[in-house]
Amino acid sequence: MKRVLTTCTYCGVGCGFYLVSNDEGQLVGVEASREHPVAQGQLCVKGWNAFQFVQHPDRLKQPLIRRNGQLSPAFWDESMKTIAGRLKEIQRKHGNDSIAFFASAKTSNEENYLMMKLARAVFKTNNVDHCARLCHASTVVGLAQMFGSGAMTNSISCVEQADCILVIGSNTTEQHPLIGSRIVKAVRKGAKLIVADNRKIRLARLAGLHIRHRNGTDVALLNSMMNVIIREGLENKEFIADRTEKYEEFRKVVEKYPPEKGASICGVTAEEIVQAARIYAQAKNAMIVYSMGITQHTHGVDNVRSCGNLAMLTGNYGRPGVGVNPLRGQNNVQGACDMGALPNVFSGYQAVTDAAIRQKFEKAWGVEGLPDTPGLAVTTALDAAAEGKLKALYIMGENPMMSDPDQNHVRKALENLEFLAVQDIFETPTTQLAHVVLPATSWAEKDGTFTSTERRVQRIRTAIEPVGESRPDWRILCDVAMLAGYGGMKYDSPKEILDEVASVTPSYGGITFERIGQFGLQWPCPNKEHAGTPILHVGKFTRGKGVFAAVDYRPSVELPDDEYPYVLSTGRIYFHYHTGTMTRRSKLLDREERFPFVEVNENDARRLKIRDRQWVCVSTRRGEVKAQARVADVVPPGVLFMPFHFEEGAANVLTINALDPEAKIPEFKVCAAAIRSTP
Ligand SMILES: Nc1nc2c(c(=O)[nH]1)N[C@H]1C(S)=C(S)[C@@H](COP(=O)(O)OP(=O)(O)OC[C@H]3O[C@@H](n4cnc5c(=O)[nH]c(N)nc54)[C@H](O)[C@@H]3O)O[C@H]1N2
Ligand SMILES: Nc1nc2c(c(=O)[nH]1)N[C@H]1C(S)=C(S)[C@@H](COP(=O)(O)OP(=O)(O)OC[C@H]3O[C@@H](n4cnc5c(=O)[nH]c(N)nc54)[C@H](O)[C@@H]3O)O[C@H]1N2
Numbered sequence: 307m308k309r310v311l312t313t314c315t316y317c318g319v320g321c322g323f324y325l326v327s328n329d330e331g332q333l334v335g336v337e338a339s340r341e342h343p344v345a346q347g348q349l350c351v352k353g354w355n356a357f358q359f360v361q362h363p364d365r366l367k368q369p370l371i372r373r374n375g376q377l378s379p380a381f382w383d384e385s386m387k388t389i390a391g392r393l394k395e396i397q398r399k400h401g402n403d404s405i406a407f408f409a410s411a412k413t414s415n416e417e418n419y420l421m422m423k424l425a426r427a428v429f430k431t432n433n434v435d436h437c438a439r440l441c442h443a444s445t446v447v448g449l450a451q452m453f454g455s456g457a458m459t460n461s462i463s464c465v466e467q468a469d470c471i472l473v474i475g476s477n478t479t480e481q482h483p484l485i486g487s488r489i490v491k492a493v494r495k496g497a498k499l500i501v502a503d504n505r506k507i508r509l510a511r512l513a514g515l516h517i518r519h520r521n522g523t524d525v526a527l528l529n530s531m532m533n534v535i536i537r538e539g540l541e542n543k544e545f546i547a548d549r550t551e552k553y554e555e556f557r558k559v560v561e562k563y564p565p566e567k568g569a570s571i572c573g574v575t576a577e578e579i580v581q582a583a584r585i586y587a588q589a590k591n592a593m594i595v596y597s598m599g600i601t602q603h604t605h606g607v608d609n610v611r612s613c614g615n616l617a618m619l620t621g622n623y624g625r626p627g628v629g630v631n632p633l634r635g636q637n638n639v640q641g642a643c644d645m646g647a648l649p650n651v652f653s654g655y656q657a658v659t660d661a662a663i664r665q666k667f668e669k670a671w672g673v674e675g676l677p678d679t680p681g682l683a684v685t686t687a688l689d690a691a692a693e694g695k696l697k698a699l700y701i702m703g704e705n706p707m708m709s710d711p712d713q714n715h716v717r718k719a720l721e722n723l724e725f726l727a728v729q730d731i732f733e734t735p736t737t738q739l740a741h742v743v744l745p746a747t748s749w750a751e752k753d754g755t756f757t758s759t760e761r762r763v764q765r766i767r768t769a770i771e772p773v774g775e776s777r778p779d780w781r782i783l784c785d786v787a788m789l790a791g792y793g794g795m796k797y798d799s800p801k802e803i804l805d806e807v808a809s810v811t812p813s814y815g816g817i818t819f820e821r822i823g824q825f826g827l828q829w830p831c832p833n834k835e836h837a838g839t840p841i842l843h844v845g846k847f848t849r850g851k852g853v854f855a856a857v858d859y860r861p862s863v864e865l866p867d868d869e870y871p872y873v874l875s876t877g878r879i880y881f882h883y884h885t886g887t888m889t890r891r892s893k894l895l896d897r898e899e900r901f902p903f904v905e906v907n908e909n910d911a912r913r914l915k916i917r918d919r920q921w922v923c924v925s926t927r928r929g930e931v932k933a934q935a936r937v938a939d940v941v942p943p944g945v946l947f948m949p950f951h952f953e954e955g956a957a958n959v960l961t962i963n964a965l966d967p968e969a970k971i972p973e974f975k976v977c978a979a980a981i982r983s984t985p
């Protein structure tokens with residue numbers, strides 16, 4: 307048996323464990339690491355089963371090229387030449403910005419860095435983005451403006467040092483299980499827990515206060531809480547005076563939200579709001595934990611700002627057990643953002659609009675004329691494709707047919723492209739529309755680094771040989787660059803790539819394979835002597851002073867009416883991961899949840915004569931899907947909840963392609979829907 311220490315490929319908690327393989331090179335299991343600072347010898351069910359999909363017979367084993375309408379096996383050589391050739395041709399014909407690149411939060415930092423380098427240095431476009439757009443784009447925009455950094459302010463270990471934890475729009479025990487278990491531990495030790503989420507998630511049962519406000523009303527809720535805090539003199543006047551600016555403008559807006567007003571917008575009682583405000587503001591150390599319930603709205607950035615405001619108002623920054631903690635979702639979504647797989651920044655959030663920064667990258671990469679205007683995002687690139695303005699798309703490790711809103715719109719967009727290349731480990735509804743499909747190796751077959759939600763940069767290590775003819779994403783990207791005529795992307799290993807990242811990225815300046823060692827380093831880590839940074843904004847915000855934001859409540863764009871009387875909210879469950887490509891190919895996980903389902907409140911179900919486990923039809927203005935009803939009191943009356951893991955009952959057939967104006971994140975959490983039983 308061989309044991310290789312690596313990092314979990316599923317969520318952003320970033321647990322470390324050993325992958326175990328036998329003499330035949332077959333992965334046979336996972337062994338926990340007691341020494342790992344986050345996992346501490348534990349894992350969730352996805353971690354324990356993370357080896358199962360890797361050598362699944364369905365793995366893509368050779369490239370595919372579309373011939374006479376059919377995808378058929380091809381040689382690497384021909385496939386790579388086709389990709390480089392077609393992209394160059396389309397660039398010549400339609401201009402640099404007719405091509406877009408989707409990087410991947412499932413792949414390594416090194417691979418994301420190369421994808422953004424390929425887009426910018428070789429094809430001279432800023433059209434590069436990844437699934438953070440569908441996830442924490444609101445966080446990256448909102449928190450960066452207020453504090454100068456869009457990452458989690460504190461570390462996972464801080465959870466146990468908090469006296470009060472406000473969990474708002476995060477189903478932590480299912481989606482970030484090893485953070486969820488720390489919250490449970492903290493509560494057992496006496497921390498006060500407030501859950502603001504209208505679903506009865508597991509943490510809600512443990513909470514001293516469970517606020518079940520209407521989806522999409524968080525700004526009103528938080529403004530009202532802050533109204534109470536100011537009214538009762540519970541704000542931290544010293545912190546406000548010393549460390550913040552624009553307080554007065556903010557206070558004027560908050561004054562408009564007495565708890566009675568918040569209560570009527572949110573559908574809760576004023577008393578609950580007052581109680582929440584007091585519990586949070588009176589705690590010595592209060593921590594906010596949030597995720598998709600906050601970000602995935604057309605007012606996602608405003609929601610994020612409200613969370614930032616609440617923590618500033620009470621001085622909860624810059625020490626253990628406090629802060630604003632957006633739990634980043636994918637294993638490496640923090641890293642993909644850090645690496646600049648975003649349309650407006652190079653690695654380390656260095657703006658493409660800054661001439662000095664562009665010059666630095668031009669010199670480092672040996673190129674001229676790096677593009678200076680922000681490019682298209684995942685969502686706006688698909689819109690551009692649907693309108694015929696975008697002509698080619700190169701996707702590495704994303705499945706937009708399943709993960710972007712309004713599947714019919716996405717299909718139309720992808721079918722409209724002159725050229726689509728997709729690099730994945732399995733066939734997906736997205737690869738099915740491609741002109742060329744490339745088989746990538748999975749995380750178990752390559753070296754590199756992932757950055758977890760607490761900014762911890764950790765190693766992944768090769769445990770087994772590549773499956774079939776698959777190749778690591780980083781090698782594929784280097785070859786595309788070379789075939790497209792660029793000589794500046796030749797590397798022998800991911801280690802060399804990370805060294806280049808460190809040389810151009812201040813926050814990663816001191817991060818190397820050697821220094822990461824067994825347990826990683828938390829950025830900012832500016833130089834080789836620096837020990838990393840577990841807590842941000844100590845003594846001073848990254849940008850200097852923290853800026854309060856004056857935000858007003860704006861309703862979601864599509865609210866229930868007579869025809870579509872329910873609010874449909876979408877999300878995820880413990881046993882499955884995203885578009886299901888990996889978890890649905892893991893025996894144990896697949897056995898737990900096999901069918902698409904929709905949660906319905908028991909009162910609604912009674913009225914509609916829908917029984918538990920009965921098949922129903924859920925419809926919106928975009929389309930309809932069949933799913934099993936889960937009748938319980940998890941969702942409140944008037945709300946339906948569907949996970950988006952199931953291809954045969956895809957939630958994103960139903961969702962609305964409405965975007966936050968600043969972050970361009972879709973409103974995955976609210977649209978109007980109808981439900982009926984199927985004959
Ligand atoms: N098992 C599993 N774990 C995962 C993933 C997975 O697919 N499966 N995906 C990973 C990724 S990429 C991400 S981004 C995270 C996401 O992790 P989470 O954000 O925790 O997951 P979601 O289920 O999308 O939504 C969380 C909660 O938001 C609530 N919510 C919906 N609308 C609102 C609202 O308007 N206000 C408030 N306050 N709450 C609302 C929902 O009721 C839900 O309970 O999970 C990561 N971990
Ligand atoms: N309705 C609804 N839709 C949502 C959400 C929601 O809450 N509701 N949440 C959104 C969020 S937060 C997110 S993060 C997105 C996720 O959206 P996606 O990123 O599109 O979803 P994944 O299933 O994680 O897709 C990753 C793809 O990468 C492949 N892959 C895995 N490892 C590798 C590798 O090493 N190399 C390569 N090349 N490929 C690899 C997988 O097989 C899979 O096809 O979904 C979004 N969509």
Ligand code: SF4
Nearest residue numbers: 314316317321350353
């Ligand atoms: S909590 Fe997240 S990182 Fe840890 S084992 Fe589970 S899925 Fe993997």
Ligand SMILES: [Mo]
Nearest residue numbers: 440441635636
């Ligand atoms: Mo995500």
